[in-house]
Amino acid sequence: MRTYKKPSIETLSIENVSIICASNRRTTHHSFSSISQTNEVPQEVKNLYSGMTMRQKAAAMNLMMVLGGSCPPTPSCISEVNKIMTFAGHSMQITGPQYKSYTESFGNVRGMIEELKSIQNKGVMDALFLSFFSIVSVGKSEQALTVLLNIYSEFGYSEDDCLKIIKKTEALSRMF
Numbered sequence: 792m793r794t795y796k797k798p799s800i801e802t803l804s805i806e807n808v809s810i811i812c813a814s815n816r817r818t819t820h821h822s823f824s825s826i827s828q829t830n831e832v833p834q835e836v837k838n839l840y841s842g843m844t845m846r847q848k849a850a851a852m853n854l855m856m857v858l859g860g861s862c863p864p865t866p867s868c869i870s871e872v873n874k875i876m877t878f879a880g881h882s883m884q885i886t887g888p889q890y891k892s893y894t895e896s897f898g899n900v901r902g903m904i905e906e907l908k909s910i911q912n913k914g915v916m917d918a919l920f921l922s923f924f925s926i927v928s929v930g931k932s933e934q935a936l937t938v939l940l941n942i943y944s945e946f947g948y949s950e951d952d953c954l955k956i957i958k959k960t961e962a963l964s965r966m967f
Contacts, residue, residue: 832881840883842912848885849893850906851919855879855926857900858939862930871929879922904942916946917956924957 840848855876862868880886897903910916920943927935940950 832878836882837884839914839918843883843910843915845885845889846893846896847906847910848883849890850897850903851883851922852876852880852885852890853894853897854900854903854907854942855922857903858923858926858935859929861927861932861935861938868929872926875922875925875929904945908946916948920948920953920956921960924953 843851855872859872859876862872880890897906907916907919910919920939923939923942924936927939940953943953944950
């Protein structure tokens with residue numbers, strides 16, 4: 792029998808983190824508004840995900856939906872999660888009906904995780920982490936963050952690796 796080992800988590804100020812897309816200024820809640828309204832995604836971002844299979848993309852989007860369930864069902868939270876998922880869908884070039892058509896085939900979250908394990912590109916996995924983290928950030932749920940970190944530990948990422956992705960992205964976003 793395996794015993795549960797509680798992960799040590801470095802607390803981040805989730806309410807001040809806006810990640811997934813670079814913006815010209817740091818914002819708390821509206822970082823996706825200009826991109827999601829125009830639905831324009833840079834070709835370089837689309838190219839990043841071009842090596843993923845449709846099934847991998849669907850697993851990523853379905854996992855975002857699951858993580859979005861950790862957010863309070865308020866209109867503002869739902870709106871923010873929708874913006875993040877819209878940007879992610881446009882980035883991966885997958886539509887809502889497309890990824891939802893795969894939902895049952897995964898069986899459960901475990902099936903989604905297993906599908907994502909087949910992604911070999913670290914850049915893709917890092918970018919997906921930022922998308923997942925952005926959704927978790929909306930709900931500010933420590934439990935959801937723990938779940939995300941546990942999922943990424945299955946992909947070979949330590950908590951420090953995940954923190955480095957966040958810090959690197961924040962540093963890059965301040966440059967622009």
